[in-house]
Amino acid sequence: MEDKTLETMRHSASHLLAAAVMELWPQTKLAIGPAIKNGFYYDFDFSQLPQKVTEADFPKIEAKMAEIQKQSLPIKPQKLTLAEAKKIFTHQPYKLELIEDLAKEGEKEVSLYTLGNFTDLCRGPHVANTSEIGPFKLMSIAGAYWKGNEKNKMLTRIYGTCFSTAKELENYLNFLSEAEKRNHRVIGRELDLFSVDEYVGPGMILWHPKLAAVREVIEDFWRREHRKHGYQYVYTPHIGLSHLWETSGHLQTFKEAMYPPMSMALKDKEETASYYVKPMSCPFHIRIYKARPRSYRDLPMRLCELGTVYRYEESGVLNGMLRVRGFTQDDAHIICREDQFVKEVNQVLDFALEMNRAFGFDKLKVYLSLRDPANKEKYVGPEKNWELAEKSLKEILHRRQLLFDEDLGGAKFYGPSIDLKAIDSLGREWQGTTIQLDFNLPERFGMTYIGADGQEHTPIMIHRTLLGSMERFVATLIEHYAGAFPVWLAPVQVKVIPVSDKSLDYARSLTEKLQAEEIRVELDERSERMQAKIRDAEKEKVPYMLIVGPKEAQTGNVSVRRRGEIDMGPIKFETFLASLKEDIDKRRQV
Ligand SMILES: [Zn+2]
Ligand SMILES: [Zn+2]
Numbered sequence: 001m002e003d004k005t006l007e008t009m010r011h012s013a014s015h016l017l018a019a020a021v022m023e024l025w026p027q028t029k030l031a032i033g034p035a036i037k038n039g040f041y042y043d044f045d046f047s048q049l050p051q052k053v054t055e056a057d058f059p060k061i062e063a064k065m066a067e068i069q070k071q072s073l074p075i076k077p078q079k080l081t082l083a084e085a086k087k088i089f090t091h092q093p094y095k096l097e098l099i100e101d102l103a104k105e106g107e108k109e110v111s112l113y114t115l116g117n118f119t120d121l122c123r124g125p126h127v128a129n130t131s132e133i134g135p136f137k138l139m140s141i142a143g144a145y146w147k148g149n150e151k152n153k154m155l156t157r158i159y160g161t162c163f164s165t166a167k168e169l170e171n172y173l174n175f176l177s178e179a180e181k182r183n184h185r186v187i188g189r190e191l192d193l194f195s196v197d198e199y200v201g202p203g204m205i206l207w208h209p210k211l212a213a214v215r216e217v218i219e220d221f222w223r224r225e226h227r228k229h230g231y232q233y234v235y236t237p238h239i240g241l242s243h244l245w246e247t248s249g250h251l252q253t254f255k256e257a258m259y260p261p262m263s264m265a266l267k268d269k270e271e272t273a274s275y276y277v278k279p280m281s282c283p284f285h286i287r288i289y290k291a292r293p294r295s296y297r298d299l300p301m302r303l304c305e306l307g308t309v310y311r312y313e314e315s316g317v318l319n320g321m322l323r324v325r326g327f328t329q330d331d332a333h334i335i336c337r338e339d340q341f342v343k344e345v346n347q348v349l350d351f352a353l354e355m356n357r358a359f360g361f362d363k364l365k366v367y368l369s370l371r372d373p374a375n376k377e378k379y380v381g382p383e384k385n386w387e388l389a390e391k392s393l394k395e396i397l398h399r400r401q402l403l404f405d406e407d408l409g410g411a412k413f414y415g416p417s418i419d420l421k422a423i424d425s426l427g428r429e430w431q432g433t434t435i436q437l438d439f440n441l442p443e444r445f446g447m448t449y450i451g452a453d454g455q456e457h458t459p460i461m462i463h464r465t466l467l468g469s470m471e472r473f474v475a476t477l478i479e480h481y482a483g484a485f486p487v488w489l490a491p492v493q494v495k496v497i498p499v500s501d502k503s504l505d506y507a508r509s510l511t512e513k514l515q516a517e518e519i520r521v522e523l524d525e526r527s528e529r530m531q532a533k534i535r536d537a538e539k540e541k542v543p544y545m546l547i548v549g550p551k552e553a554q555t556g557n558v559s560v561r562r563r564g565e566i567d568m569g570p571i572k573f574e575t576f577l578a579s580l581k582e583d584i585d586k587r588r589q590v
Helices: 002-024 055-070 082-088 093-104 166-181 184-190 209-228 242-248 282-289 341-358 373-378 383-399 470-480 501-516 530-539 550-555 573-585
Strands: 039-045 076-081 109-115 118-121 136-145 154-162 194-196 205-207 239-241 274-277 301-310 326-336 364-370 405-408 417-423 429-438 460-469 494-498 521-523 544-548 557-562 566-572
Touching: 002 039, 002 055, 002 109, 002 118, 002 136, 002 154, 055 136, 076 082, 082 093, 082 109, 093 118, 136 166, 154 166, 184 194, 184 470, 205 209, 209 301, 209 341, 209 460, 209 470, 239 242, 242 274, 242 282, 282 301, 282 326, 282 460, 326 341, 326 470, 341 383, 341 417, 341 429, 341 460, 364 383, 364 429, 383 417, 383 429, 429 470, 460 470, 494 501, 494 530, 501 521, 501 544, 501 550, 501 573, 530 544, 544 550, 544 573, 550 557, 550 566, 557 573, 566 573
Parallel strands: 364 405, 494 521, 494 544
Antiparallel strands: 039 154, 076 109, 109 118, 136 154, 194 205, 239 274, 301 326, 326 460, 364 417, 417 429, 429 460, 544 557, 557 566
């Protein structure tokens, strides 16, 4: 209800924008102006104007909008026949085209709304009076094709936002500027973390040494935790023959996301096979299972792999490390019996919660991703498998008393899933853990085990990632921590800063001691002033700076400075080292 009111108000604000633009530049041709998430837009054709309209014009437009709004004009509806409406919009070709479209749809009447001197073609609804439109702000300008079709004319889209109260608007603007400061692409550049090189290929991530260090820590931690939870590691190839992907159903339902095949005939005319770069690792893990006969005693079998996969994403949706074409999943497949899968799913859920907590994500939002009932042909496997899988996951969530939202159409082609989205420090949701229950691929691949009854049975498979992909997860961390990683993850944990060259020997000896303790340390040997070195280490977001001069060298002390300009004063080097190691071992969020 609340949302509907806000939407109506925002849509009304788009008319206010159009009214202001028409007063400023009467030659403007109007297209359409809907409400959208967090605001509204209006598309204009400014090509009749002698000058370009840019963001520099926003203050002028906003002032005019405010002027009209203050007159408390009623927004009056009116019904006209198509012919009457056409007369009103003689100079508005886009409106005339819309009226024609309505005529083709068999409409006899159209609805118009008028505020002051301005009349627009619109279905409504609107607020009754311009005074009911809350505080607004114009946000940005972009090109947009008429009716979204690239064959049509490029129009100018002006985006705006509008809230019920000034406080809400201010909060939203603060949120946006905070989000921009945390943008992982911006921080990635500033801190030399990663790059996407068009010369290498769009959507492919180059991990620079600093971010590679973060990933190494995450992977080491991930491996240890998986051992503790009874998983076994495997390694599988990057490409596989086409029949693998036929059996799995990928070529039937996932082909658009796959890179085109590599034909062996190009190498050898006798060869007819072709290979595909893997978009998922499942078929390989299944073949490992099938490499020998299995008995009920072998189950559950938990195979895990940091598997690098490639998926073709449209270039328009690529976004830093968040939407990429090559990524490494923290993948695992649990192959189990019917009497085991409920327990296994619950264990994965517990594991996922622990893992998220270790990275500072205490709050998670739970989704149950189901089939799109209107598009059942997008999924493989018989109806009974789907019904059972969906029902089972729902029951597991109910029994744990977890609140969840259903995501219709969110399931993968082989089975439904439980998805956990991490909520970051700004309250944004990030895709991470997914636990998929699959009764289909085991059947398709003819996976079997010999039961206690001596008979052959088909196992059940759980596909799961806890972090999602290394790329997306690390991007999430960069934004969550605004680049200031806690000390256990930080690319450089300690920066040693000698006050002058006289203390260089002592600084070097400390650096070597820290290195020997596997601390990621850097010595700033430059002949810069100490203050400049501190400033640079702050910019690099290094958690600890050790400032050492002759006094420290004499006493075996270090002057510790925490990131964020917190001077902790001089302490014994050994005391500092012990507390640092404890923070790292306990993975404290400092
Ligand atoms: Zn309207
Ligand atoms: Zn899988």
